[in-house]
Amino acid sequence: MPITRRSACASLLFTGAALRAPLAAANDAIPAGTLKIIAPFTAGGTADVLARAFAQRLGKKYNQTFVVENKPGMGGNIGAGMVATAKQDGSTLLLGTIGIHSAYSVYTKLPHNPDKDLQPVVILGGVPCVVAVHPSRPFNTLAELITHAKKNPGGLNYGSAGTGSSTHMVGELFQQAADVKLTHIPYKGSAAAMNDLLGGQIDMMFELITTAGPIVKSGKIRGLAVTSKTRSPVLPEIATVSELAVPGFDGTGWFSIATGAGVPRATVAQFNADINEILRAPDMQDTWKSLALTVMGGSPEEGSRFVAAETVKWKKVIETAKIKAE
DSSP: OOOOHHHHHHHHHHHHHHHHHHHHHHHTTSOSSOEEEEEOSOTTSHHHHHHHHHHHHHHHHHTSOEEEEEOOOGGGHHHHHHHHTSOTTSSEEEEEEHHHHTSGGGBSOOSSOHHHHEEEEEEEEEEEEEEEEOTTSSOSSHHHHHHHHHHSTTTSEEEESSTTSHHHHHHHHHHHHHTOOOEEEEOSSHHHHHHHHHHTSSSEEEEEHHHHHHHHHHTSSEEEEEOSSSOOTTSTTSOBHHHHTSTTOOOEEEEEEEEETTSOHHHHHHHHHHHHHHHHOGGGHHHHHHTTOEEOOOOHHHHHHHHHHHHHHHHHHHHHHTOOBO
16 A cells, blocks of 8 residues: 555554653553652651652652642551541552551551551661750760669650650660660650750650751761661761671661552552662662662562561560550
């Protein structure tokens, strides 16, 4: 058949559609319209910073509006409950934490069951904490802090992002490992707790290095130890709790992207593939380093197994400390 102008145009239109088809197919599983990530703490903390980093990249990838909503309270479980009961189409994601996935048993009454009503899309990675104290307090080393705490049981207080949050759980793990008693003061996010630490209203925090690192470097708070097994490249001069006081100590916070349990597998798989790509992107590595994030990634199934193992670890800490909250 001779090639006419009409047939040539038709051929070009078909070719263009064919070239676009793989991109369209890749996004078929992603719901149309505005997408959102619930950051279940106040703005300014690590969860908030991570949520905004992924919202920006995913929004650009899908050419859709991707917003972050801060919904603090109950160690992140208010925001988690909103995701659990949202429309199960994948339009609402959650920046998940230890408190949401593995330490929710501290709450005797939750309107949702995190184990049954949420599913991990991917585990983003781990972030160590730093044992940080106000400069006015009478200890310059971890050994001095432990000695002071043993002489004054319950006399030192520490702030956290909320009951059951990673910054609370690491504090509880430290107390059990170092055989000391501290008084826990929960906030609705690390940013609020840090403001009080800076002002001297509380004594100390087990704060994630993402937010505490720059403040330690400024000299406004004093970093005594890092809670991971190995030193952090963000604060390499600060030794670990394991080096200084409790061999083998490891209290590392971690973060996920999660969604409702009823979201279709195809949607979860697409988000998983795209978030893993962002985690591995060369132009994002400096960002992860600045956030002190040790990237993990992996499949949703691997995420579920990781959460199950962490739940066993933190449930033991909760039961030993007899922590209960309404």
